[in-house]
Amino acid sequence: MSLQNSRSKADQTPGFGHMAKPETSFLSNRRPVHELIADSLRLTIMAGHHLPGERLNQEELASFYGVSRMPVREALLKLQGEELVVYSPRRGFAVAELTVEEVEDIFSIRIMLEGLATRLAIPHMTVQRLERIAENLQRQQEFGHDTDVRLELNREFHGLIYEAAKRPRLVALTTNLRNIVEAYSRIYTSAEGRAKATLREHARIFEACQHGDAEVGERLAKEHLQNIVGVLVPELHRSTVTKDGEQDSAAEKELAFADAD
């Protein structure tokens, strides 16, 4: 399991604007414990530290975080709303498990929404934003060896673009959809040569942003995601379907995830 995590970049409380709090070291923070736990759990699930299907024992989590069960339950409920965990009465919570079809489903939605977001964003590009994106691309080249860092930079890259669209709901949705499939995307990012291809595709999207060409940007963004599905889906099929067409055991699934890291 992950260590205590205090970075709240992934903070997506949709409601009131209440920020500018001096961030402290986890349990001494002003934010409610259930939010900190929700954020931490979200990140560990996205990072694949909790495997899909894994049961989430409330007592265990409570003692791990050093809190009572109540804020843990609250955090889990919130994550249920985000569809990162599933809930079954009297059986509790488990990390959401996606079929290959659901992954495809979600990606096809992402293709539409992120294509739209890119197209809407490009006309609003400022010099400052382009600089920040360029700097992100630089870091992608430098530090893209570690999967965790690469995915983090990836989120930031697309986030910087989509933000410019000035469509908070659209951005929130794409973020959520990305979160849901993030654990599965790790399989893709470790695939042969895809890291380099991703970098190339990002660079071309950036060029479209520079040139202000919204149509091209949209097309490239869509193709980018399409390429990911194209590699990811066969890989998922390969790692979750045995010769007799049955699902893998949890152990084999764990293996598939382990070698993706």
Add this chain to the structure above:
Amino acid sequence: MSLQNSRSKADQTPGFGHMAKPETSFLSNRRPVHELIADSLRLTIMAGHHLPGERLNQEELASFYGVSRMPVREALLKLQGEELVVYSPRRGFAVAELTVEEVEDIFSIRIMLEGLATRLAIPHMTVQRLERIAENLQRQQEFGHDTDVRLELNREFHGLIYEAAKRPRLVALTTNLRNIVEAYSRIYTSAEGRAKATLREHARIFEACQHGDAEVGERLAKEHLQNIVGVLVPELHRSTVTKDGEQDSAAEKELAFADAD
């Protein structure tokens, strides 16, 4: 506040398939209390019985439902994940309040997603499903006078179509987006002559389903939603912006919602 509500048609627990429970009269049900409360609150918010921005007092809700505060808080957390309520630390929960821009944002997403869902659904239409849709249309003509019933039938109509697309995630997303703007849609549905226009548009979408014409169906579904925004957005502007360009007070907003019912 609304009475205790036991219809769980809008039940959209995304996780495990755990249905087929004999529905009883609210608190004597087997389902966890926090789920029942979440469902009830979701419906009352969608019905506009809790106005946007209204604070949701936990103690009050607990005593209203005759339970302790814990399941109420859990229900609120879940609804926060669905973006039907917003949360602010130490201040609690309030019904989510959308700006006109956010309503437009959400509708433009709905147009894409529901257009896609309609197109994908039409090739999978069965005779049984077409019959059910036809029967729904019949009821729309008969019982469409009451806004609540009309919106319920509306949900069912589109739900029946989208279901056929066999894309559970896509359907779940459209359902959620619809839920979020439902309270605001009430303003639209009460607008002059829109009820009849909606019926006509539904009938034409149904014809496209019958003829198996996916492209036409998609176009009609999109136009249908576009027509709704076209009426709704000016109406929202009219009812939330004063002559000097400032926001209305809560009292005036309540009025605007009241005459929409």
Add this chain to the structure above:
DNA sequence: TCCGCTAAAATCGTATCCAATATCCAAAAT
């Protein structure tokens, strides 16, 4: 191997308690 039974564990909810923080209203000051 496959049942069926029992024991252990986990969930769900109540009740109660307390600290921290908002909220509200009245008094004071500008």
Add this chain to the structure above:
DNA sequence: ATTTTGGATATTGGATACGATTTTAGCGGA
């Protein structure tokens, strides 16, 4: 008359303890 301040009150966030119910796991036997 409006704004500011102060303090009482209400509400939230969380701990803790307890009980009821339900899963789950283990184990012995056919």
